[in-house]
Every structure is written in C-alpha cells, then in structure tokens.
Amino acid sequence: xxxxxxxxxxxxxxxxxxxxxxxxxxxxxxxxxxxxxxxxxxxxxxxxxxxxxxxxxxxxxxxxxxxxxxxxxxxxxxxxxxxxxxxxxxxxxxxxxxxxxxxxxxxxxxxxxxxxxxxxxxxxxxxxxxxxxxxxxxxxxxxxxxxxxxxxxxxxxxxxxxxxxxxxxxxxxxxxxxxxxxxxxxxxxxxxxxxxxxxxxxxxxxxxxxxxxxxxxxxxxxxxxxxxxxxxxxxxxxxxxxxxxxxxxxxxxxxxxxxxxxxxxxxxxxxxxxxxxxxxxxxxxxxxxxxxxxxxxxxxxx
Numbered sequence: 001x002x003x004x005x006x007x008x009x010x011x012x013x014x015x016x017x018x019x020x021x022x023x024x025x026x027x028x029x030x031x032x033x034x035x036x037x038x039x040x041x042x043x044x045x046x047x048x049x050x051x052x053x054x055x056x057x058x059x060x061x062x063x064x065x066x067x068x069x070x071x072x073x074x075x076x077x078x079x080x081x082x083x084x085x086x087x088x089x090x091x092x093x094x095x096x097x098x099x100x101x102x103x104x105x106x107x108x109x110x111x112x113x114x115x116x117x118x119x120x121x122x123x124x125x126x127x128x129x130x131x132x133x134x135x136x137x138x139x140x141x142x143x144x145x146x147x148x149x150x151x152x153x154x155x156x157x158x159x160x161x162x163x164x165x166x167x168x169x170x171x172x173x174x175x176x177x178x179x180x181x182x183x184x185x186x187x188x189x190x191x192x193x194x195x196x197x198x199x200x201x202x203x204x205x206x207x208x209x210x211x212x213x214x215x216x217x218x219x220x221x222x223x224x225x226x227x228x229x230x231x232x233x234x235x236x237x238x239x240x241x242x243x244x245x246x247x248x249x250x251x252x253x254x255x256x257x258x259x260x261x262x263x264x265x266x267x268x269x270x271x272x273x274x275x276x277x278x279x280x281x282x283x284x285x286x287x288x289x290x291x292x293x294x295x296x297x298x299x300x301x302x
Contacts, residue, residue, distance in 0.1 A: 033051075033054055034085050034155055035055075035084050035085045036055050036056065036085070036086045037057075037077075037084040038058070038089075039088065039089045039090055039094075040059060040095070040135075040277075041059035042135045042277075043059070043090070043135070045279055045284050045285045046144060046170070046285050047086070047148060049145075049284065050148040050149060050163060051152055051166070052162065054152070054162065054163075058080040058084075060073065060080075060095075062278070064252075073101055077097075077101060078104065078105070082108075084108075085110055086113065086152075086155075087102070087113070088112075088115070089112065089113075090115050090134060091116030091132075092130060094133075113147050119134050119140040119143070123137070123140070129215065129219065131202065133199045133202065133277070136200055136201070136203045136275075136292075138203075138289070141174055145171055146167060146171070149163045149164055149167035180297070181293055181296075183302070184297050185206065188208035188300055188302065190208065190209075191208070191244075192211075192238075192243055192244040193209040193210065193211055193244055193248060194244040194247050195247075195249070196247075196250055196261060197218065197221050197222050198218055203289075203293070207296050209246070209296075212243060212244050217231055217232070217235050221253075226255070226256075232260065236264045239265050239270055240268045242268070245300060246271045246273060247270055247272045248296075250274075251274040253277075271299035271300075273292075274295075275295075
C-alpha cells in the first residue's frame with residue numbers, strides 16, 4: 001500500500017538490547033520444529049499448512065480486528081525474527097516493518113521468502129499503482145507454497161516427502177479455486193465492479209469482472225484520504241446508474257466516503273461483498289478464499 005503499515009519508527013537501539021547485536025545462525029525451536037515468522041497471518045497460515053507439526057509459526061499481524069495500515073512493530077516481533085529460520089514477507093512496500101526489524105538485527109541468516117519476488121515473473125511491478133495485495137492472486141500463492149516446500153525440504157530433508165504431500169494438497173485447493181473463478185468469468189460477460197480499495201482486484205479480475213473504479217478514488221481510499229466532491233459524485237453515479245454489478249469493500253478500513261458508497265449500493269440494490277486483509281477467525285487461507293469466491297458468485301447470480 002502507499003500507506004505504510006509501520007505507524008511509527010522502531011527504536012532500533014532498544015530493540016537490539018532485547019535481542020542482542022550479533023546475528024547468529026537461528027537454532028531449531030525447543031520442540032525441534034522449523035521456526036517461521038510471517039508478516040501476516042495469511043502467510044503464516046499457508047506456512048503452517050505446508051509444514052504441519054514440523055514447523056512453529058509466528059505471524060506478526062494476527063488480529064482480525066486490527067487495521068493493518070496502523071500496525072506498529074514491537075520488541076516481541078523483533079525477538080521472534082531473531083530466532084527465525086524462515087521469514088515470509090509480502091514485499092512491494094506492504095510490510096516494510098519486516099525489513100526494518102531484520103536490518104536492526106544485522107546479518108540474519110534466516111531464509112527470506114519475499115512474495116513480490118515470487119510474483120515478479122508474472123506481474124509487472126513497475127507501475128506506481130501496483131496492487132501489492134498478492135495473497136488475492138492465486139497463482140502467486142501456488143508459487144509461495146512450492147517455495148515453502150523447497151525451503152522446508154532443504155532445512156529438514158528427511159521430511160521432504162511430508163512437505164511435498166502437504167504442498168500437493170494445498171496446490172489442489174488453489175487449483176479448485178482457480179477453476180471456480182474461471183467458471184464465474186465465463187458467465188460474467190465483463191460485468192463491472194467497483195472496489196473501495198485495490199485489495200481484491202486480482203480475484204475480481206480472475207472472475208472476469210471489469211474494474212470501473214476511478215483511479216483517484218481508489219488511490220485516496222488506499223492512502224486514507226478523502227476525494228473531492230466531484231470524484232465522489234462520479235463514484236456514486238457509477239453505483240446508482242447500474243454501471244457496476246457488484247461493490248467490493250475492505251471491511252477492515254473504511255471512512256465516511258466509503259460508507260456513502262455502500263449506502264448508495266444498498267439503495268440501488270447493487271450487491272455488496274466484504275473482503276479483508278487478514279484471516280477471519282476460525283478459517284484458513286483456502287477456506288477464506290473459497291468464501292470470497294462464493295461471495296462474488298452469489299452477488300453475480302452465478
């Protein structure tokens with residue numbers, strides 16, 4: 001996002017006092033599992049699905065009621081990173097607190113999986129409006145799963161078959177989601193979608209929906225600022241005039257203007273689908289994405 005997730009700079013000197021200045025090779029956790037730290041519980045869940053009881057996962061952002069945009073890293077997270085053997089971060093400016101904390105640690109020997117780098121062969125990240133919500137891009141999550149299988153197998157080669165089996169199960173789930181979105185796309189006939197933030201655009205695009213959101217509106221909502229009355233009027237007109245078939249909003253971040261958009265959608269009988277940046281309570285990544293895809297299908301009558 002253009003808004004940093006780090007609301008305040010880390011006090012690097014005090015954090016280093018807690019975790020030590022020297023970077024040593026991370027040791028296995030007391031239980032003998034691979035120590036994994038993920039920037040969010042989305043990636044933490046995928047790491048756990050691939051690793052099973054052979055990994056111990058810490059997710060830095062793990063509260064579904066927390067606005068990720070206002071997250072402030074703390075000493076507890078820094079300590080977890082100091083012991084990590086594998087670190088998973090989104091990259092692309094979404095979770096810079098990971099780089100900040102790793103920098104404070106010095107030469108960390110943890111293996112780093114940067115999801116934006118895994119997506120690079122497919123997604124052009126040079127645009128200033130690049131959508132960094134990569135967990136909504138199913139092929140990229142398949143690439144992350146495979147990278148985890150490979151990394152875990154390097155660390156604990158005697159369990160390579162276990163990791164591969166779990167990876168295959170996860171990939172089968174991703175394939176099923178891709179097939180379902182393709183079915184929706186075949187019937188959506190280029191229906192329009194308006195989003196309050198770019199959050200779900202990889203998924204809505206896979207479902208064949210055409211993004212009608214004015215760039216000025218999406219950029220302002222992502223930055224946490226208001227748009228001009230003229231831009232807001234155009235957005236409300238899009239909704240009320242039937243030019244969009246569905247409105248998708250990020251229910252973890254909203255303001256008075258997004259509330260006006262949702263009100264206009266309700267008044268115009270335009271279906272509204274809520275999506276989030278972090279895992280809802282009681283679900284895993286595949287179940288969460290299945291719910292999101294089902295929400296789109298229901299909204300579109302598909």
